Amino acid sequence: MEQFSIPINGSLQLTQQKEMLAFGTDAFLLFAYLRKKSGGRAVELGAGSGVISLLAASKGKFARITAVEVQPEQARICAENADANGLSDRMYPLCANVKDLTASMVGGEVDAVFANPPYMTVGSGKANISDAKYIARHEVLGTIGDFASAAARVLKFGGSFYVVWRPDRLPALFSALTNAGLSPKRMTTVHGDASSAPGLVLVEAKKGGAADGFFLTRPLLLHEDTKASLLVDTPDCKSIYENGEFPNEYVRP
Numbered sequence: 001m002e003q004f005s006i007p008i009n010g011s012l013q014l015t016q017q018k019e020m021l022a023f024g025t026d027a028f029l030l031f032a033y034l035r036k037k038s039g040g041r042a043v044e045l046g047a048g049s050g051v052i053s054l055l056a057a058s059k060g061k062f063a064r065i066t067a068v069e070v071q072p073e074q075a076r077i078c079a080e081n082a083d084a085n086g087l088s089d090r091m092y093p094l095c096a097n098v099k100d101l102t103a104s105m106v107g108g109e110v111d112a113v114f115a116n117p118p119y120m121t122v123g124s125g126k127a128n129i130s131d132a133k134y135i136a137r138h139e140v141l142g143t144i145g146d147f148a149s150a151a152a153r154v155l156k157f158g159g160s161f162y163v164v165w166r167p168d169r170l171p172a173l174f175s176a177l178t179n180a181g182l183s184p185k186r187m188t189t190v191h192g193d194a195s196s197a198p199g200l201v202l203v204e205a206k207k208g209g210a211a212d213g214f215f216l217t218r219p220l221l222l223h224e225d226t227k228a229s230l231l232v233d234t235p236d237c238k239s240i241y242e243n244g245e246f247p248n249e250y251v252r253p
Contacts, residue, residue, distance in 0.1 A: 012058055012085050014051055015077055025222070026200055029190060030116055030164040031055040032240045033202045035251065039063050040111035043154055045098050045147050046070070050078035050091065052116065057082075057090040059244050064090060066106040070097045098150040106154055113151040114162040117144055119169060144172055148180040155207040160185075163205075167198045183209035188217045188250055192226040217250045 031052045034042075040062045044053045047067035057065055067082075069075040075095035082091040096105060103109045144165075151161040161182050165173050167189065177184055182205040189198035198219070220240075224232040239247050 012054055013081075014049060014054065015081055015084065026164045027052050027116055028055070029200065029202060029220075029240070030114060030162060031059075031061075032244050032246055033164075033188070033204070034061050034112065034114055034162055035160065035204075036061045036245075037111050041107070042066070042112040042114065043068060043101075043106050043110050043151075045101075045113060045115040045150055046117050047078050047093065048074050048116075050081045050093065052114065053078075053091050054081055054085060054087060055244065056114075057087045058085065062090075062112065064092065064107075066110075067091055067093045068096055068098065068101060068106075069093065070095070099146050101150045101154060103154045109156040110154055110159060111156060112160045112162065113155055115147050115151070116164050117147045119144075119166045143176075144169075145176040145179065148173075148176040148182055152180040152182055152207055157208045159207050161205045161207070163203050165201050165203060167201050170201060173203065177203075177205045182207055183211055184214055185209055186215045186217065186252065188220050188246075190220045190222065193221055193223045196226060215252045217252075220246075220250070 034056055036059075038060050041064045042056070042062040044050075044056075044065060044067045047053055047069040050067045050069075053065045053067040056062060067078050069078055072095055075093050078093040079088075082088045082093060094105065147163070148161070155161065161177070163173065174184060184203055184205045186204040188202045190200040190202065191198050202220075220236060221234045222237050224234055233241070236247055239245075
């Protein structure tokens with residue numbers, strides 16, 4: 001399979017294959033949504049090429065990240081990326097299915113879990129030529145319920161599960177979180193501009209958290225005007241891309 005490398009976030013180099021999903025806005029926003037716990041341990045579910053774990057490790061968001069990926073070829077690329085960027089002492093790829101994941105497989109319960117999971121049901125949307133892309137986008141090897149259950153199994157009590165998702169499937173996400181014992185605590189809708197409906201949502205849930213205390217942040221607008229000939233990022237969007245963090249107004253203690 002043909003491989004290629006692209007620079008990301010200034011100092012990192014990401015190797016991918018043409019058959020893999022490309023690095024996109026959803027991945028970067030999920031990375032920026034993670035609360036920093038510099039001495040903590042985290043797990044990424046469905047890591048793919050490992051881009052979110054690479055970003056998180058390079059910015060010191062966690063001391064150790066286990067990047068779980070079910071497809072062997074993608075898990076291999078993930079390991080290569082960790083090594084090539086000098087992050088193999090903080091990022092540990094693991095080839096495993098989220099359905100089988102246990103805390104012992106990742107060295108014990110962790111502080112945080114994050115995922116950019118398949119967001120389309122099997123049979124929906126257009127089929128991809130590449131099976132790898134189809135698996136990455138569709139719930140072939142794991143549903144959102146499987147991802148939420150895996151997160152609950154490996155999280156410490158009070159630990160956080162972060163996920164980027166589609167607005168039209170929010171009911172499925174909230175049902176999965178509730179069934180896994182994860183309480184939604186924070187949500188941000190992501191819009192192209194002020195006139196656009198949300199295209200993404202970012203959600204943080206806590207293991208064992210109380211049912212109340214949900215924080216719906218102000219919307220994140222990516223551009224001043226998507227109809228303009230030249231797209232201009234909003235101040236919030238610029239801040240996120242420059243700092244790898246959401247502004248304080250999006251993070252409630």
